[in-house]
Amino acid sequence: MRSARGSPGTWGRTRVMGSVLFLCHRMPWPPDKGDKIRSYHVLRRLAEHHRVYLGTFVDDPADWAYLDQVKAICADVCVCPLTTWAARWRALGALVRREPLTVGVYRNRVMRGWIEQLMVEHRPDAVLCYSSGVAPLAMPYAGLRRVMDFVDADSDKWRQYAQARRGPMGVIYRREARQLAALERTVAECFDASVFASEAEAALFRKQAPASADKVHGILNGVDADYWDPGLAGPSPYGPGERPIVFVGAMDYQANVDAAQWFAREVWPRIHASRQDARFYIVGSKPAPAVWALGQLEGIKVTGRVDDVRPWLAHAYAAVAPLRIARGIQNKVLEAMAMEKVVLATPSAWEGIDDFDGRQGCISDQPGTMADEALRWLELPRPARAAAARIRVLSHYQWARNLDVYQRVLVPSAMSHAAGYAGHAPSVGACS
Template sequence: MNRPLRILWLKTGPLHPLDTGGKLRTYHLLRELNRQHEVTYLALCEPDTPPEIKQQAAEYCRHALWALWSAPRKGSFRFFADLGVNLFSSLPYVLARYRSENMRLEIVEEDDPARHDVMVCDFLTPAVNLFPMSRERRRPQLKVLLFQHNVEAQIWERMYQQQRGALRRWYFHLQWQRLRTWERRLCAMCDGVAAVSETDATRFREDYGLTNVLGSVPTGVDVDYFGQTRLHPVPGRVAFVGSMDWMPNVDAVQWWAEAIWPLLKQKLAKASFSIIGRNPPPSVIALAERDSSIHVTGTVPDVRPHLGQAQVVVVPLRAGGGTRIKIYEAMAAGLPVVSTRVGAEGLPLKDGETILLADTPEAIAEAVGGLLADSERRARLAGAGQQWVRQHAGWGQAAQTLAGYAAQLIA
């Protein structure tokens, strides 16, 4: 198909502020897509969303439609009540919390081949309002492409494996199994599935037995934006960047502080660790209260000044899925990266050339310590990583790939 596509894009909220990897990926893909195609953005929206955030949707779509919805605040009475009610549901809570009659009705209204050519469900969560499309359980008229940023059940499986205590292990196991069932079911109901890495695409095909997986959409990075990072490193400064209201990131920094950081401080007395990311929970803030060498920034308007103070960026993830944009951002900024294999999963990077990979506390501490002690090695690894993302990680190619999958469904 040579003509521009009319894309109906389903999402669980506005994209601004751009403070998560998922939002950043979608934002840059949509900006590229909207240059050549007509994107209508349909998303959940809380009643108190500032008007300017809705207005900023013009940066990434031609038309924006909002379905009013309210999420319970974490830790509130309603939040815990919803968790309790959900115990008697077949849906995992991470899907059930996004159910919305307003969203369902908006989808039914927009499901019209006279208005749109194809529907893209961004992440698994909007699909809970897509199937069934109505009480009559009819399928959508439009072809549906499910864009999976993660294998969602795998994240919960890995989180379950890290839990301590019988009750927490029981709950995480329950949610993992429910999510696995529903992820497989919803993926199969879509006309096509696109992953963010060939690793994930293979997992969808082999673990879920899906025959509708079209391929993967490569991860990109805004090379020009992060290339403007002013590097003024603090000696011994190590940094982690990530949304601190996402459980795998919380687990990563806690594991770092408890198991890895003490090993590194034995070698480097002046070392410091900066946790950069929005909404840190009390458990993360407590890390800085117990150890003066750990700094928690909280939400920042621009991560680049904080990245610029680091000598090494670490990604000590033990759980997670998809691909980590934070790795490409650090590389584009000209910083060396040390990651676990889970953290760098799905990214076509070579250990020892563009990134250092290690999985045990001892090996991670040795890799980071070696870089902190050797400026030439830091510069060599950082330079190779920055050159690689400049050559291979543009968003234009990623958007073209996604548009190709959408066109394939309606050919």
């Protein structure tokens, strides 16, 4: 198995306040999809104030191109490839061991060896785990301050997947939901703090894990509002005379695939029957075959990956977020809001985002309601600008402010950075 290890980069020029081991299930660079957007900003903030030792995995070969940028801000890096077949083989092993398949995917000897060596040679002050699958890698180190960023409850996403599937896959998904729910409770009990991407998600987990309720925090995602600025969008990518509605996201992600299919087959026919000039654009990388097939339907276009999604958002009449399987705050919704777009969202897609005065669009999972709202905005001579949405982003979803809270949870001011390695020996029992 190949791993890439980094050497100290530019981190030495920052104002260092102790060291952090950051274990992440996917390389947090570039910020081109939901979970990587949050992990990217967390990594950048940590590197400004701490020596960061990053242990992570690459499941997309394109991410290797960004390794030097990651190494430049970290004290050391261990990156292990995660191929589809390797992941499936490890998941099968987890099935035999009666543990979550997700945990099996990240059971990696190279990563474990690197962590063990790091603990002996560098004595980090804290460990941050990002996504439940990597939490077992930190379980042996009970003497360390350990923080778990669940982002959202993976177990509930698997439960939602199970509800949408029958047969053997439904059985496997239900098993994974149960196993992950048990792991999430154990991790929350053993770790010093647990973090979720919204207060609503945190509140739900407190009910599921009441013994750990006082250690659970909701810390919002943010938006780079300087980047997601409608004034920087550039010319329209759409054809003359088109009135486009756009759905943006990674189109190999199961929740997005389901959302695109539902909107295309349940909502879109009602819209296109009334407006022949309306177009539904599905914009995002790696469309699954089921998504490509939607491009054969009248009035629907699938773009695949584009260099910059901002023009596609800025010049659309509305952005849709028709997710039916979702947890936590959806970055695609916040980005559309920052671009002053009318947003047509399902309740699942809007979860974790508080309503606000001046919001334009709809929050509904009824095809007729969403179609009627879309037609209302398509009647305008040009796309409306939802100024209140951007104002809301600027006041509540700025990364700098939200990451201040994040850093205080990870390294409380009372923590001594000179505590050394005492007590970092592997523990035994339920939390080992």
